[in-house]
Amino acid sequence: DAKTTQPPSMDCAEGRAANLPCNHSTISGNEYVYWYRQIHSQGPQYIIHGLKNNETNEMASLIITEDRKSSTLILPHATLRDTAVYYCIVRVGTNAGKSTFGDGTTLTVKP
Amino acid sequence: DTAVSQTPKYLVTQMGNDKSIKCEQNLGHDTMYWYKQDSKKFLKIMFSYNNKELIINETVPNRFSPKSPDKAHLNLHINSLELGDSAVYFCASSPRGSSSYNEQFFGPGTRLTVL
Numbered sequence: 001d002a003k004t005t006q007p008p009s010m011d012c013a014e015g016r017a018a019n020l021p022c023n024h025s026t027i028s029g030n031e032y033v034y035w036y037r038q039i040h041s042q043g044p045q046y047i048i049h050g051l052k053n054n055e056t057n058e059m060a061s062l063i064i065t066e067d068r069k070s071s072t073l074i075l076p077h078a079t080l081r082d083t084a085v086y087y088c089i090v091r092v093g094t095n096a097g098k099s100t101f102g103d104g105t106t107l108t109v110k111p
Numbered sequence: 112d113t114a115v116s117q118t119p120k121y122l123v124t125q126m127g128n129d130k131s132i133k134c135e136q137n138l139g140h141d142t143m144y145w146y147k148q149d150s151k152k153f154l155k156i157m158f159s160y161n162n163k164e165l166i167i168n169e170t171v172p173n174r175f176s177p178k179s180p181d182k183a184h185l186n187l188h189i190n191s192l193e194l195g196d197s198a199v200y201f202c203a204s205s206p207r208g209s210s211s212y213n214e215q216f217f218g219p220g221t222r223l224t225v226l
Contacts, residue, residue: 036215038154041220042219042220043115043201043203043217043218043219043220044154044201044203044215044217045217046214046215046216049214085152087154101146101153101154101155102153103152103153104152
């Protein structure tokens with residue numbers, strides 16, 4: 001699985017959009033980009049995933065660059081409950097679970 | 112309703128003991144996993160089972176033995192516990208089929224402390 005690089009921490013004001021970047025320059029053609037988050041003392045929570053096109057669901061939007069070497073997770077209106085560690089992972093769609101979650105980005109949403 | 116449940120939530124035990132952690136999912140998923148999260152918060156896959164069949168075993172000591180009595184359950188048994196086994200263990204499950212195969216749902220975790 002391709003390696004990802006994320007900033008260790010970010011702050012965001014409550015109500016504002018939180019934009020979390022991820023670099024995955026060695027991603028291969030059949031690897032998807034997945035985002036999970038882990039709120040303190042809880043299990044990781046799936047957020048969104050995509051292959052090439054931008055994706056949106058009720059939680060977030062995922063913007064993938066045309067060359068697929070980086071992506072951005074967007075939380076459109078961050079709340080205090082969005083404070084968590086956000087993990088960006090790339091892996092083959094059928095290679096279920098065969099990946100390790102890296103360091104992630106600690107997002108702190110401030111009032 | 113809890114989708115993926117684990118018991119116990121906390122487990123404190125002495126070195127050398129044998130212990131088990133249980134996991135159950137009521138989502139009808141075919142695939143289940145065990146992850147270990149160490150003190151540095153690094154979350155690493157240990158095992159994956161698909162329909163009771165082991166499909167991933169990631170360089171885990173053979174003191175760790177997963178058991179899947181049916182596709183809704185994946186238990187983790189650990190023999191001869193060592194200090195380095197102290198961590199939070201997460202169970203997860205996912206459905207079959209293309210990219211949705213990887214939409215994993217995680218349990219609340221079991222914090223294991225070996226003294």
